[in-house]
Amino acid sequence: IGREGEARFRREGNILARLRHPHIAQLIDAGVSPLGYPYLVLDHIDGERIDRYCDIHHLSINERIRLFLDVLGAVSHAHANLIVHRDLKPSNVLVTRDGQVKLLDFGIAKLIERDAAEDALTLVTRDGQAVLTPEYAAPKQLTGGPVTTATDGYALGVLLYLLLTEKHPFATTYSPAELIRAILETPP
Numbered sequence: 001i002g003r004e005g006e007a008r009f010r011r012e013g014n015i016l017a018r019l020r021h022p023h024i025a026q027l028i029d030a031g032v033s034p035l036g037y038p039y040l041v042l043d044h045i046d047g048e049r050i051d052r053y054c055d056i057h058h059l060s061i062n063e064r065i066r067l068f069l070d071v072l073g074a075v076s077h078a079h080a081n082l083i084v085h086r087d088l089k090p091s092n093v094l095v096t097r098d099g100q101v102k103l104l105d106f107g108i109a110k111l112i113e114r115d116a117a118e119d120a121l122t123l124v125t126r127d128g129q130a131v132l133t134p135e136y137a138a139p140k141q142l143t144g145g146p147v148t149t150a151t152d153g154y155a156l157g158v159l160l161y162l163l164l165t166e167k168h169p170f171a172t173t174y175s176p177a178e179l180i181r182a183i184l185e186t187p188p
Helices: 002-017 050-056 061-080 149-165 176-185
Strands: 027-032 038-042 047-049 093-096 101-103 110-115 120-124
Touching (some): 002 027, 002 038, 047 050, 050 093, 050 149, 061 101, 061 149
Antiparallel strands (some): 047 093, 110 120
16 A cells, blocks of 8 residues: 555544544554555444344334434534545444444545645545445545535435335436436436
8 A cells, every 4th residue: 555555544543543432333443464454443343234223123213313313423423523434324334232323434434634735625535546335425426526524414314215214215226327327317
């Protein structure tokens, strides 16, 4: 990943490690191995994907919304710490056996940081990589546009839709190309 990439990865790991919230899985360690491979070490969360948890436990609309509010609290905390998750989806939101939401996988998160030289907000991530899950990606994210907190807002809307209706907003779409076309061309 090179010296610059290694330094950026370590800096991102340090910032993510400072995220302390009851609904965010704790990052324990991050770094680069002696062979140059980046790694993250997170708390192990024994839980079920939020959508499956809701279905298995036959949660009411109010109970689903209560869980979703915990997700919002976690994402809001990340945003307050200048971190955009970029990959909010059911498999990155687990619910423990005692009903506690845990947001995880900030591995592709972007940091919004103040650039002292330009004194402007910039987004920092791995160079030249578009990492996303198309089913939950915002249209601007799919077209290579700027990734902002609104990107997470879009994914949260898709997640809420899924939790309330038990289907994805583009459930009738089958191929990846049809899915991307539907997201880009169909009004929400």
